[in-house]
Amino acid sequence: MIPKQPRTHYLNISYGFKSWxxxxxxxxxxxxxxxxxxxxFFVGGxxxxxxxxxxxxxxxxxxxxxxxxxxxxxxxxMMIFFFLIPAVPAVLGNFLIPLMIGAKDxxxxxxxxxxxxxxxxxxxxxxxxxxxxxxxxxWTFYTPYSTTYSNTHVLATGVGIFITGFSSILTGLNFxxxxxxxxxxxxxxxxxxxxxxxxxATSLIQVLGTPxxxxxxxxxxxxxxxxxxxxxPALGGDPVLFQHLFWFYSHPAVYIMVLPAMGVVSELxxxxxxxxxxxxxxxxxxxxxxxxFGFLVWGHHLFVSGQSVYAGMIFSFLSYAVAIPxxxxxxxxxxxxxxxxxxxxxxxxxxxxxxxxxTIGGLxxxxxxxxxxxxxxxxxxxxxAHFHYIMVGGTIMAYLGGLHYWWPKISxxxxxxxxxxxxxxxxxxxxxLTFFPQFLLGYMGxxxxxxxxxxEFQVLNVMSSAGASILAVGYILPxxxxxxxxxxxxxxxxxxxxxxxxxxxxSSPPPTENFEEIPVVTWEAYEFAxxx
Amino acid sequence: MYFAIFFALIALTAVTVTIxxxxxxxxxxxxxxxxxxxxxxxxILYFMHLRYSSRLTQVVVAAGVGWLFIMIALTxxxxxxxxxx
Ligand code: HEM
Ligand SMILES: [Cu+2]
Numbered sequence: 001m002i003p004k005q006p007r008t009h010y011l012n013i014s015y016g017f018k019s020w021x022x023x024x025x026x027x028x029x030x031x032x033x034x035x036x037x038x039x040x041f042f043v044g045g046x047x048x049x050x051x052x053x054x055x056x057x058x059x060x061x062x063x064x065x066x067x068x069x070x071x072x073x074x075x076x077x078m079m080i081f082f083f084l085i086p087a088v089p090a091v092l093g094n095f096l097i098p099l100m101i102g103a104k105d106x107x108x109x110x111x112x113x114x115x116x117x118x119x120x121x122x123x124x125x126x127x128x129x130x131x132x133x134x135x136x137x138x139w140t141f142y143t144p145y146s147t148t149y150s151n152t153h154v155l156a157t158g159v160g161i162f163i164t165g166f167s168s169i170l171t172g173l174n175f176x177x178x179x180x181x182x183x184x185x186x187x188x189x190x191x192x193x194x195x196x197x198x199x200x201a202t203s204l205i206q207v208l209g210t211p212x213x214x215x216x217x218x219x220x221x222x223x224x225x226x227x228x229x230x231x232x233p234a235l236g237g238d239p240v241l242f243q244h245l246f247w248f249y250s251h252p253a254v255y256i257m258v259l260p261a262m263g264v265v266s267e268l269x270x271x272x273x274x275x276x277x278x279x280x281x282x283x284x285x286x287x288x289x290x291x292x293f294g295f296l297v298w299g300h301h302l303f304v305s306g307q308s309v310y311a312g313m314i315f316s317f318l319s320y321a322v323a324i325p326x327x328x329x330x331x332x333x334x335x336x337x338x339x340x341x342x343x344x345x346x347x348x349x350x351x352x353x354x355x356x357x358x359t360i361g362g363l364x365x366x367x368x369x370x371x372x373x374x375x376x377x378x379x380x381x382x383x384x385a386h387f388h389y390i391m392v393g394g395t396i397m398a399y400l401g402g403l404h405y406w407w408p409k410i411s412x413x414x415x416x417x418x419x420x421x422x423x424x425x426x427x428x429x430x431x432x433l434t435f436f437p438q439f440l441l442g443y444m445g446x447x448x449x450x451x452x453x454x455x456e457f458q459v460l461n462v463m464s465s466a467g468a469s470i471l472a473v474g475y476i477l478p479x480x481x482x483x484x485x486x487x488x489x490x491x492x493x494x495x496x497x498x499x500x501x502x503x504x505x506x507s508s509p510p511p512t513e514n515f516e517e518i519p520v521v522t523w524e525a526y527e528f529a530x531x532x
Numbered sequence: 533m534y535f536a537i538f539f540a541l542i543a544l545t546a547v548t549v550t551i552x553x554x555x556x557x558x559x560x561x562x563x564x565x566x567x568x569x570x571x572x573x574x575x576i577l578y579f580m581h582l583r584y585s586s587r588l589t590q591v592v593v594a595a596g597v598g599w600l601f602i603m604i605a606l607t608x609x610x611x612x613x614x615x616x617x
Contacts, residue, residue: 208595208596208599212603240610241607244607244610248603248607295599295602296602296606298606299606299609299610302610306614307610307614308609308610308611308612308613308614308616309613310609310613310616311606311609311610311613314606314609315606
């Protein structure tokens, strides 16, 4: 036997802080993002923990109302802008897109690194706001409270979000150009993995939408500091205009969070049913349709804001329309299962979790998009449950599923399957126990964003808090065993599942330039036949 | 060419100024904005070379303008119909 030469790959080619902080390798940048967002996830999680502790009793006994306002604001800001938006694209997307299309790197590697620095710079401003006293406007920054009345750190937080937005734009731009220009020979558009299609659609939203939130935050800052009249009626402005501008970005932003997650799920479902995704073209176009239609529905957040009823009718109708492409995806994944040889490894468990929970989240979105029903449900825990089903039940499930699925590629090691299955189960149970009671609470009329509530809501709130502690275990567990596996996990082969996709044709972990030689693609996406 | 555009822009400015002396009622803003949009289009097409740029650049600009249009149109669907009820 030939003595084993330690193979050089992207992880061991160089060591030391400098080799990471100045890297232009998309794989390493993905991991840099992984470290940043994991940190912010646990910061956001800490706020959530205090929120749930406070809500274990009806009295406002743990924290004061003012503190509570800051807690849910900083929870939302951290989780949305610094975790969910970058989670799948900046970590998995960065790592995988060049591998999946057979490229050596993204189109603009240095811009890619820059985006990570910009991201952290924005985070620094926001963290400064947090430690120097916090901000209490809600993650939505509604005027006139945010411009006139709040005396917390609205500006620093706003600057943080403004800056971070540019990292999102740069990532989106980079992906668009990469997908257009860098595909390997033979890798035409309809051979691309659906993960890539989903990221292409996401990138469009990032590039077209993010500038609007940047400008909106800027206008908010101008009004707060120099009192020009944009939003304040006393100065000739209009407060509802803020909500229009804010949601013009922020509704599409919810699709920045969920579209890439859908891309992950498509990969998982194909790999663990050993079939091509049913209706590949439809799923691909559904991503684009969601990206475009997602821009036309923002007014469903304004039904009770004083927005004209006629505008409300248009937005309500369009919101129903956007549910169609989402449903197309759910039906197509389900149809893919039919006669597939389904195996129930951890990533697939997460994919099942996504499909079920996203469906509940999406359907309750339709409740909220009905103008009459929304008057009862708006600003209640029903809304809170709705978006957590999509963002936590959907996006985070898919993110964890993807992290497990590609972990062998990322780290070169397998994760411990038994522990991982247990973790997936804990996340699923904990999640539902936390958030299902919130649908009931909201339906019964418990408003969101208060630190105290009437006695009769206590049982369901205690269930929710108990669920949150289970969920926390479910999130800490993978972190522990994934880190453990980097050293002690069994060595992964280049294609452990086995799955299709170019990322599985190169070694695990891949070399810095991804492929020994640039692959030539002569097969369709998810062609399992003949691969055995 | 550039001079022709330049003079067109000057001429349109003159038109805007002249018209501002007449009160056209509700049409005031409409006329002023139409001329302004026309001028902006000239600047983008010629001074910013969009006419001679690649298809990709044109698509990107079109998308940007299109999205601005979406933003304005749907926002106006609120403001213009508030008084109907
Ligand atoms: C199936 C399509 C969807 C529809 C029809 C829908 C509908 C709605 C409606 C009408 C509201 C406003 C409720 C209110 O404030 O009274 C809402 C809130 C929300 N939705 Fe959805 N939604 C959908 C998908 C999503 C997705 C995919 C996400 C996230 C990934 C999401 C995240 C949110 C968030 C964060 C809020 C609350 C924002 C806030 O006020 O803090 N929604 N949704
Ligand atoms: Cu929305």
